[in-house]
Amino acid sequence: MNPKIQTRELSFYYGKVQALNRVSLSINEHQITALIGPSGCGKTTFLRLLNRMNDTIPEVRLSGEVLLDGQNIYQPGVDVVEVRQRVGMVFQQPNPFPKSIYANVAFGPRMLGMNRQLNLDEVVEKSLRAAALWDEVKDNLNKSGAALSGGQQQRLCIARVLAVEPEVILMDEPCSALDPLSTLKIEELMQALKKRYTIVIVTHNMQQAARVSEWTGFFLLGEMLEYRSTQELFTRPQDKRTEDYISGRFG
Amino acid sequence: MSRYFIDRISKRGVFTLAMVAFLILVFVAVFMLRESLPALSKIGLGNILLGVKWYPSHDSFGILTMVAGSLVVTLLALAMAVPLAIGCAIFLAEVAPPRIRRITRPAVELLVGIPSVVYGLVGMIVLCPLIARFSGIGSGSSVLAAAIVLAIMVLPTITSISEDSIRAVPAQYKEGALALGATPWQTIRHVILPAAHRGIIAAIVLGTGRAIGETMAMVMVIGNSPVFPTNLFAPARTLTGNIAVEIAAATGLHESALFTTGLVLFIVIMIINSFGLIAYRRAK
Numbered sequence: 001m002n003p004k005i006q007t008r009e010l011s012f013y014y015g016k017v018q019a020l021n022r023v024s025l026s027i028n029e030h031q032i033t034a035l036i037g038p039s040g041c042g043k044t045t046f047l048r049l050l051n052r053m054n055d056t057i058p059e060v061r062l063s064g065e066v067l068l069d070g071q072n073i074y075q076p077g078v079d080v081v082e083v084r085q086r087v088g089m090v091f092q093q094p095n096p097f098p099k100s101i102y103a104n105v106a107f108g109p110r111m112l113g114m115n116r117q118l119n120l121d122e123v124v125e126k127s128l129r130a131a132a133l134w135d136e137v138k139d140n141l142n143k144s145g146a147a148l149s150g151g152q153q154q155r156l157c158i159a160r161v162l163a164v165e166p167e168v169i170l171m172d173e174p175c176s177a178l179d180p181l182s183t184l185k186i187e188e189l190m191q192a193l194k195k196r197y198t199i200v201i202v203t204h205n206m207q208q209a210a211r212v213s214e215w216t217g218f219f220l221l222g223e224m225l226e227y228r229s230t231q232e233l234f235t236r237p238q239d240k241r242t243e244d245y246i247s248g249r250f251g
Numbered sequence: 252m253s254r255y256f257i258d259r260i261s262k263r264g265v266f267t268l269a270m271v272a273f274l275i276l277v278f279v280a281v282f283m284l285r286e287s288l289p290a291l292s293k294i295g296l297g298n299i300l301l302g303v304k305w306y307p308s309h310d311s312f313g314i315l316t317m318v319a320g321s322l323v324v325t326l327l328a329l330a331m332a333v334p335l336a337i338g339c340a341i342f343l344a345e346v347a348p349p350r351i352r353r354i355t356r357p358a359v360e361l362l363v364g365i366p367s368v369v370y371g372l373v374g375m376i377v378l379c380p381l382i383a384r385f386s387g388i389g390s391g392s393s394v395l396a397a398a399i400v401l402a403i404m405v406l407p408t409i410t411s412i413s414e415d416s417i418r419a420v421p422a423q424y425k426e427g428a429l430a431l432g433a434t435p436w437q438t439i440r441h442v443i444l445p446a447a448h449r450g451i452i453a454a455i456v457l458g459t460g461r462a463i464g465e466t467m468a469m470v471m472v473i474g475n476s477p478v479f480p481t482n483l484f485a486p487a488r489t490l491t492g493n494i495a496v497e498i499a500a501a502t503g504l505h506e507s508a509l510f511t512t513g514l515v516l517f518i519v520i521m522i523i524n525s526f527g528l529i530a531y532r533r534a535k
Contacts, residue, residue: 053430058349085432095423097442108431111441157427164431 003067004029004168004198005050005087010064012045012054019045022064023224025217027168032190032199034209034230037219038245043202046219047170050200051087052080068168085112087168088161092176094153096145096160101128101137104145104156108164123163131159132189151182158189169193171201175208187212206246210234218242283514290507299511305477307497312508314515316479320394320487321519323480324473325462327398332406333455339406340413340451345439359414362407371471374400379472386484392474395483400468405458412457416450417443449531456527460520466491490516 003026012020020042027033035043048054049066052073065072073083085108096104105124114120124141128134133155137148145156154174161169171190175183190199190212203209209216210230217227218239226233226242237243244250290299294312302313343355374396383391420443428438444451466489474486475496488496494509494516501509 051430053426056426056429081432081434084430088432089426089430091423091426091430093423095421095427097424097427098446107428107441108433111428111431111433111437160427160431 002029003027004069005200006065006067006070007046007049008065008067010046010049010066011062012042012049013061014057015059019222020049021222023219024064025224025227027198027200028215029198030194030196031214032194032201032212033215033217034213035200035202035217035219036204036206036209036245038250039204041219042222043217043219044172046224047172047200047202048089050168050170051084051089053084053089055080085164086166087170088164088166089170090154090157090161090172090174092173094150094157094177096148096153096156098144098146100142101145101148101156102141105159105163108160112164127159127163128156130162130193131155132185132192133159149182151178151185154178154182154186155189158186158193162193166197168198168200171199173202173204176204183208206234218245220245280517283510283517286510287507287514290504290511293504294508299508300515303479305493307501307505307508310504312504312511314490314493314508314512316477317488317490317493317512318515318519320473320480321463321489321491321516324394324397324401324469324487324489325459327394328401328405328462329455329459331398331402332409332458335402336406336409336454336458337413337451339410340417341439341444343410344414344417345435345443356414359407359411363411367404367465367468368471370400370404371468374468374472382484388482388484389486390474391484392472392486393482393484394473394480394487397469397473397487397489400472401462401465404465404468405462408461409454409458412454413447413451416447416454419450420446452527452531456524456531459523459527463520463523464491464516465489466495470495490519 005027006025008024010020010023011018023042023046035046037043045054049062054060054062062074066074068083068087072078097107099107102124105127106120109120109123114123125134125138128137133152136152137143137156145153148156154177158169175186178186187208190201193199201209201213213230215227216230216233218225218233220241226237226239228238233242234246237246290312294310299312299314300318301315302311303315304311304313305316343352343359347355378396378399379391379393381391382393382396383389386393424442424446425438428442429435433441469489470492473489473492475488475492476486477488477493478486480487490512493512498506498509
């Protein structure tokens with residue numbers, strides 16, 4: 001199995017506060033990797049390093065490497081915009097733009113220079129279908145994205161990412177603002193998507209990690225304590241602290 | 252019991268204050284209308300509004316040249332200030348590193364607070380001689396000098412309100428766009444600016460109001476001749492300047508005509524604000 005993304009000794013600081021300490025891990029292609037851990041353990045920070053979203057935060061510092069297909073994305077001269085195109089992201093709060101459903105999905109392709117209406121229509125339909133939202137919105141494509149329910153909004157955001165045809169999709173607690181039924185839909189969607197994409201998901205919800213992922217990493221206080229197959233991690237954790245966490249003794 | 256009592260009292264108190272503010276406005280308007288009546292009845296609204304000759308000594312009180320003066324100077328100033336201010340606001344809100352922001356932000360706010368007579372003074376001493384030398388006409392007191400001074404004066408107002416509205420755009424929109432592979436500029440152009448649209452329109456309307464009402468600096472650099480602003484390098488007169496320059500020595504019909512000038516100014520500003528409000532409501 002090829003690692004799609006590899007981090008090497010990745011450390012990260014907000015000002016003088018260290019948020020991550022030498023995290024090394026490999027993320028396999030076409031599989032779902034879950035990152036779990038208590039609030040403030042650095043898992044979201046880690047996720048945002050994988051597509052350089054933390055670049056937008058002032059006064060941060062990083063050491064170590066993030067390799068995407070073997071290429072360090074923090075190397076000088078790397079095209080950040082291209083990295084983010086290849087590594088898309090779905091956020092905790094559904095964040096559709098205050099535009100129509102159509103314009104939301106067409107946004108990425110348009111920014112990449114796709115302007116022909118015919119092609120755009122095709123991409124929009126394909127992406128909405130892949131995000132399992134097409135049937136619910138096909139008659140209302142001009143309606144505002146903000147008018148959808150929370151779960152639909154999150155699927156719209158997934159469709160929006162798919163329209164750019166990324167290789168990796170990062171999901172930052174994508175279901176934490178959603179009800180159980182919407183959560184289930186997103187989880188089913190993830191299973192369908194992993195055939196074509198590599199998915200990394202940060203989640204607070206250990207059942208979710210156990211349900212959807214092949215690999216799980218446990219973060220605590222900025223370190224990655226344990227990383228192994230999901231089944232092993234949840235049935236035979238090696239580290240005492242992992243065991244305490246997954247059995248609900250803290251966090 | 253007592254907190255319900257306070258609730259009732261404060262509701263009435265706030266209502267009374269609102270009514271007082273409204274009544275003061277009505278009172279000012281009625282007063283101006285009353286003072287304008289002699290001129291309106293003797294000369295006629297049409298002759299005042301559309302008249303092009305302002306000769307108080309001949310009882311000729313046409314203010315069309317000054318309506319034109321106010322509008323032309325304001326439009327020229329906005330044409331210069333708006334693109335600059337929006338560019339400045341984008342830079343300060345989205346591009347500038349925090350270190351620069353910490354300096355520029357208070358600086359821009361300081362500029363808003365400088366009294367207009369100071370801007371007028373600098374215009375008079377620095378700008379007018381430059382324009383005189385460049386154009387070879389008169390003293391340099393001119394439409395162009397007025398427009399430039401006015402542009403500089405409204406620049407900080409429009410900049411700081413636009414910057415606030417750009418900053419108020421939720422960070423999630425920006426992150427969403429960047430995470431889709433949009434460049435920072437595409438993110439600004441297609442996501443942030445559309446979302447900040449209304450605030451920017453409000454900023455421009457506020458700037459326009461300030462521009463059209465500006466008096467002191469205009470009197471100091473525009474030359475105050477009641478003629479049409481047909482030449483950038485020649486003097487003109489604004490509605491505000493008309494009142495400020497002449498009121499001290501005016502009596503009778505002349506004084507009434509100046510109140511009419513004020514009334515017209517009042518209405519012009521109301522019209523501009525209404526347009527602004529319509530644009531604001533439409534921009535969703």
